[in-house]
Amino acid sequence: MGIRITPSILNADFSRLDQEINRIASVSDLLHLDVMDNIFVPNFTFDFDQAASIIGSSPIPVDSHLMIADVDRLAPAYAHAGSASVTIHAEASSSIRSTLRAIRSEGARSGLAIKPGTSIEEYADLVDDVDMYLIMTVEPGFGGQKFMSTMMDKVARTRSIIGDRPIWLQVDGGISLETIEIAREAGADTFVAGSAVFNSADPADMVEQLRALADAK
Ligand code: DX5
Numbered sequence: 001m002g003i004r005i006t007p008s009i010l011n012a013d014f015s016r017l018d019q020e021i022n023r024i025a026s027v028s029d030l031l032h033l034d035v036m037d038n039i040f041v042p043n044f045t046f047d048f049d050q051a052a053s054i055i056g057s058s059p060i061p062v063d064s065h066l067m068i069a070d071v072d073r074l075a076p077a078y079a080h081a082g083s084a085s086v087t088i089h090a091e092a093s094s095s096i097r098s099t100l101r102a103i104r105s106e107g108a109r110s111g112l113a114i115k116p117g118t119s120i121e122e123y124a125d126l127v128d129d130v131d132m133y134l135i136m137t138v139e140p141g142f143g144g145q146k147f148m149s150t151m152m153d154k155v156a157r158t159r160s161i162i163g164d165r166p167i168w169l170q171v172d173g174g175i176s177l178e179t180i181e182i183a184r185e186a187g188a189d190t191f192v193a194g195s196a197v198f199n200s201a202d203p204a205d206m207v208e209q210l211r212a213l214a215d216a217k
């Protein structure tokens with residue numbers, strides 16, 4: 001099973017983002033871009049123009065995680081701006097299937113994220129319109145929170161919904177050297193890590209260490 005490490009720049013130094021991204025680019029599969037609007041979550045990161053500029057200049061493919069209320073209107077624009085993958089929250093969307101299809105028709109992978117309190121079973125019937133499920137392992141909004149191991153059942157159930165389809169299964173929140181193997185054993189194959197990477201003295205080495213644990217048989 002192929003695995004991916006997708007560092008989140010949420011805890012990077014925003015005043016020198018290009019350099020921060022360059023520190024991890026050569027060892028990372030995708031760059032995880034957390035977009036927050038201070039409405040869907042109580043935190044703000046980038047507006048569309050700022051995000052589009054990061055997407056346009058990133059040396060590696062960008063995985064845009066949209067934690068925004070106006071997601072049905074904006075998600076296709078994030079795909080059009082060049083994201084490799086665009087993930088919407090089930091809780092924010094009022095037309096999930098058509099937004100997932102619009103993301104695909106703009107040439108990006110379609111992602112569906114669910115918060116800790118939301119069940120996956122409700123969204124199992126969307127499986128053929130989804131290229132990645134994202135099971136949140138913290139409440140979205142902030143980096144540096146504690147990994148919720150109680151979400152591992154949900155990860156395992158999502159893995160069985162996926163079956164043998166080539167759909168990625170991402171976890172996001174509190175992934176570190178201590179928790180990545182638990183998530184892998186539950187069935188995750190795509191791992192976001194924010195503070196573990198950017199609070200470490202050597203972010204690239206941390207990505208390599210995380211990959212070694214996630215890849216172990
Ligand atoms: C939380 C974000 C995460 C977060 C991960 O809402 O979606 O991507 O930045 O950060 P850590 O790895 O510090 O939990």
Ligand code: ZN
Binds near residue numbers: 065
């Ligand atoms: Zn995220």
